[in-house]
Amino acid sequence: MSDLDISVVICVYTEDRWEDILAAVSSVRTQSRPALETLLVVDHNPALLDRLTKEYKEFELSGEVRVFANAGPRGLSAGRNTGIAASRGEVIAFLDDDAVAERDWLRRFAEGYADPKVMAVGGRTMPIWASGRRPAWFPEEFDWVVGCTYKGLPPGRVRVRNVLGGNASFRRTAFDAAGGFATGIGRDGDKRPLGCEETELCIRLTRARPDAVLLIDDRAVIHHRVPDVREHFGYFRTRAYAEGLSKALVARSVGADKGLESERRYATRVLPAGVARGLRDAVLARPGGAGRAGAIVAGVLTAAGGYVVGSVRARKGGATFSVVEIEGDHTGRGGSHD
Structure with missing residues (x-):
């Protein structure tokens, strides 16, 4: 197992998720392989920033939990970049603010870094449905709609094109080679649910470091809360449309060949098999x-x-994004909220 220090970054933006945020931090603090630190990055919400600073004041003094304001433009990508710059670990892991990690989450990540060529390790994200169970109509092949691991990804510890951002880790040197997360692609608070910023970064990384290995280990498990509003078809459709918009930006950045490489297999193999299973279940009168x-x-x-x-928007110049170079002294002194 790698003995690299691991920093954990949790990006937060709303007090509506207060209890979820506390649960996420608690799950990091009780890992079987301790994190070097947990960094909470608050996305342009002064009230939440002050509240979290007071909540974790005693831990901030020891460096175990530190609270920061997003130093860039509003959005998840800039928040992650702020956390990377302020972190001290040789590996930076990312956890969603409405998810909890299983006890061996960081241990499984660390095992992946025993190979020095490994630049990123992701895990498996399981849904916690607000209604208590998966809606009967919701296909497992589309669990990415609610930020979870979807049917069609290979099992075990396997090499992949990209990790999934809410349950992922990177070597610090990956950001030195490729820069940070591109702003203008990912989520921005409660606005349209865009994504794919981690896909774009991973493709950029493997171009900068052709020998880089990216892994997903399905034993590195987190449990992600799915609120009621996301269990409805209206959100499903909105998120799918936003994914298409995001994929267009990724293709613009890295080219359609790489930007849509995994999606072609998904669309031509995984989804037709899912349709066939659904139709078979319908014939057998299964719900x-x-x-x-x-x-x-x-x-x-x-x-x-x-x-x-x-x-079309990209060709007309109506969609823009930028790649940020990560700067920081890695001592935790820059960007903290006092």
Whole structure:
């Protein structure tokens, strides 16, 4: 197992998730392999910043938990970049603010870094449905819609094109080689649920470091809360459309060949198999079969529509993003909220 120090960055933006944030931090503090530090980066919310600073004041003195204001523009990418710059670990892990990590989460990440060529290790994200169970119509192939690991990803510890941002880790040298997360691609608070910033970064990383290995280990597990609003078809459709917009930006940045490499396999193999299973379940009178098949078709068409619109906007210059070079002294002195 690697003996590298691991910093954990949790980006937060709303007091509505107060209890979730506390649970996320608690899950990091009780890891079987302790984190060097947990950094909470607050996205342009002074009230939440003050509240978290008071909550973790005693831990901030020891450096175990530190609270920062996002030093860049509003959005998840800039928040992550702020956390990277302020962190001290040789590996930086990212955890969603509405998720809790299993006890061996960081241990599994650390094991992946025994190979010096490994630049990133991701894990498996399981949904916690607000209603207590998966909606019958919701296909597992589209669990990425709610920020979770989707059906079609290979099991075990496997090499991948990109890790998934809410449950991922990177060597610090990965950011030295490729820069930080691109702003203008990922989420911005409660606005349209864009994504793919980690995909763009990972492709950029492997271009800068052709020998880099990126892994997903499905034993590095977190449990991600899915609120009620995201269990409805309206959100499903909105998120699928936003994914299409995001993929267009990624393709603009790194080219369609790499930007859509994994998506081609997903669209031509995983999704048709999902439709076939749904239709079979419908014939056998199993609950939700027809709904799952229909949702897959609708999701594909909606994402494709978003991709077309995003591509047109990109050609017209209506969509912009930028890559940030990460700067920091890695001592934790820069950007902290006093």
